[in-house]
Amino acid sequence: MDLSTNSEPSQEHDTPSPLPSISLTLTFFTINLLLLTWYIIIYPYFYSPLRHLPRPKNEIPLLGQFTTPYTKPLGATYLTWMTQIPNKGLITYRSFLNQDRLLLTTPKAIAEVLVHNPYAYTKHPSERSVIRRFLGDGLTISEGEEHRFQRRLMSLVYTARAVKSFYGMFWRRGVYLTDILERRLALTRTAGGNKVCGIEEMNQWANRTTMDIIGLAALGKDFGCLDGARNELFEAYQEIFTWAPEKDVFLALNRLLPRGLVSWLPWRVNERIDVTSATLRGACRGLVREKIEEFARMNGEQEDLISRTIRGGGWEAEGLVEQLPTIIAAGHETSASAFTWTLYLLAQNQSAQERLRSELLDAMPLLSEEPTSDSLANILENLPYLNTVCNETLRFIPPVPLIRRKILAGTQVLLCPYAINHSPDLWGKANNDCGMTSNYAYLTFSHGPRSCIGQSFARAELRTLVAAFVVRFRFQQARPHANVVPVGIVSVRPKDGLYLEIKRVKRAE
Numbered sequence: 001m002d003l004s005t006n007s008e009p010s011q012e013h014d015t016p017s018p019l020p021s022i023s024l025t026l027t028f029f030t031i032n033l034l035l036l037t038w039y040i041i042i043y044p045y046f047y048s049p050l051r052h053l054p055r056p057k058n059e060i061p062l063l064g065q066f067t068t069p070y071t072k073p074l075g076a077t078y079l080t081w082m083t084q085i086p087n088k089g090l091i092t093y094r095s096f097l098n099q100d101r102l103l104l105t106t107p108k109a110i111a112e113v114l115v116h117n118p119y120a121y122t123k124h125p126s127e128r129s130v131i132r133r134f135l136g137d138g139l140t141i142s143e144g145e146e147h148r149f150q151r152r153l154m155s156l157v158y159t160a161r162a163v164k165s166f167y168g169m170f171w172r173r174g175v176y177l178t179d180i181l182e183r184r185l186a187l188t189r190t191a192g193g194n195k196v197c198g199i200e201e202m203n204q205w206a207n208r209t210t211m212d213i214i215g216l217a218a219l220g221k222d223f224g225c226l227d228g229a230r231n232e233l234f235e236a237y238q239e240i241f242t243w244a245p246e247k248d249v250f251l252a253l254n255r256l257l258p259r260g261l262v263s264w265l266p267w268r269v270n271e272r273i274d275v276t277s278a279t280l281r282g283a284c285r286g287l288v289r290e291k292i293e294e295f296a297r298m299n300g301e302q303e304d305l306i307s308r309t310i311r312g313g314g315w316e317a318e319g320l321v322e323q324l325p326t327i328i329a330a331g332h333e334t335s336a337s338a339f340t341w342t343l344y345l346l347a348q349n350q351s352a353q354e355r356l357r358s359e360l361l362d363a364m365p366l367l368s369e370e371p372t373s374d375s376l377a378n379i380l381e382n383l384p385y386l387n388t389v390c391n392e393t394l395r396f397i398p399p400v401p402l403i404r405r406k407i408l409a410g411t412q413v414l415l416c417p418y419a420i421n422h423s424p425d426l427w428g429k430a431n432n433d434c435g436m437t438s439n440y441a442y443l444t445f446s447h448g449p450r451s452c453i454g455q456s457f458a459r460a461e462l463r464t465l466v467a468a469f470v471v472r473f474r475f476q477q478a479r480p481h482a483n484v485v486p487v488g489i490v491s492v493r494p495k496d497g498l499y500l501e502i503k504r505v506k507r508a509e
């Protein structure tokens with residue numbers, strides 16, 4: 001008996017035919033290929049309603065336009081397009097895999113999105129999901145009625161009166177920073193004999209200062225960052241906001257792939273986000289709990305932002321936990337950026353620095369040893385050159401590089417503060433012709449119901465820190481030929497730091 005022939009039929013029965021699985025796989029690939037062909041080629045080139053709008057030339061098929069070369073300020077490419085491509089308020093371009101983008105270029109277009117229909121143009125879903133992963137459900141990502149409600153409650157807290165009451169604290173922190181730097185200078189002098197100046201990386205000092213300030217303003221709590229105390233909250237924010245190429249890839253993938261998919265990828269960036277956001281949430285939960293207990297103990301008499309918020313009513317403890325990471329993030333990172341870039345521009349322009357110093361030194365006798373918030377506000381808000389320097393820096397290098405909104409099946413609408421703030425059409429073409437032609441020519445703090453709620457706070461903080469620094473130190477760029485490039489995720493920082501050579505201004509001056 002031939003056993004081998006007997007066994008053959010049973011083998012045929014046991015092994016399933018590969019045909020169904022092959023055809024399933026083929027169907028899967030064909031559907032995906034068709035979908036990709038539709039989204040990447042047919043829709044953008046033949047159906048997109050944006051396809052007839054003005055657009056830049058030299059697009060690379062599938063790769064689209066590269067808008068962030070990292071050798072120029074973020075937004076420089078948009079500015080070039082705005083000045084070179086004739087348009088009536090809208091320029092379109094294709095990004096990676098031919099995703100449509102829409103750049104707004106005129107006051108009318110900006111007003112339509114930010115002021116007339118702010119809730120129709122929602123924040124982009126990918127941006128919201130990334131911010132939610134990092135910072136929770138704060139004001140920056142709420143929409144519609146929920147946003148209106150939260151904004152109304154929070155506006156009661158960021159009043160002009162509240163901001164004025166912080167001037168004394170801003171000043172003390174500014175002076176504290178300069179005291180620390182002066183002590184470091186003294187050490188350099190001892191070590192280096194006659195050396196009378198030192199080199200400091202100012203962006204990290206700016207971050208430490210504004211983090212301590214937001215801790216005191218929001219919670220009445222000194223985070224001790226200027227003293228070099230280890231602070232897990234500060235470290236988590238630094239990790240989030242420090243630019244790295246892989247973070248740009250992460251953000252790009254979030255815009256490209258279905259929401260949630262990127263967070264599944266076994267990738268270091270995902271692991272770090274989980275760790276840092278858990279740290280932030282944990283720390284903020286603890287801080288809110290402490291604050292609520294203190295509020296009850298002290299009959300709600302404190303004047304910090306969270307105490308005022310609790311006093312105003314309308315929030316559950318969990319709601320405050322959701323808001324706090326955003327308040328701290330929005331309240332310190334952008335301010336540090338503004339302070340850093342002001343120092344950078346003053347280091348570039350020594351005559352402006354001297355002029356500012358002399359205005360401040362003339363005003364200083366009016367200040368007592370321990371000036372009150374009211375006296376500081378009265379003096380600093382009325383110094384013309386100080387305010388010009390701060391306004392101009394905020395215009396010239398706006399800390400928030402891009403404002404994004406959504407229309408049409410996820411198409412991104414882009415408003416670029418850098419490009420708008422520099423537009424020759426909106427600011428005049430020649431030096432003697434400069435001046436804002438429209439309120440919307442200044443986009444640093446955005447406009448409308450979603451504009452920066454902390455604008456007055458940020459302006460007061462900046463003018464006070466700049467004043468405290470400039471009266472104490474004369475400074476210049478330590479590496480005069482270094483190309484200091486603004487890069488960033490949420491706000492722009494100098495890519496390789498800002499190294500300043502600082503020198504104590506003589507006391508008699």
Ligand code: HEM
Pocket residue numbers: 139140141151326327330331332334335338398399400403404443444445446449450451452453454455457458459
């Ligand atoms: C120079 C410093 C600052 C700049 C340039 C700045 C800029 C901006 C911009 C452009 C927006 C709109 C973003 C968008 O719509 O996508 C915004 C929103 C916001 N900012 Fe600021 N900001 C600064 C400082 C601050 C400070 C100090 C705080 C708080 C203490 C703050 C809190 C917020 C909040 C909570 C929002 C969200 C508002 C909403 O969606 O209703 N910002 N900021």
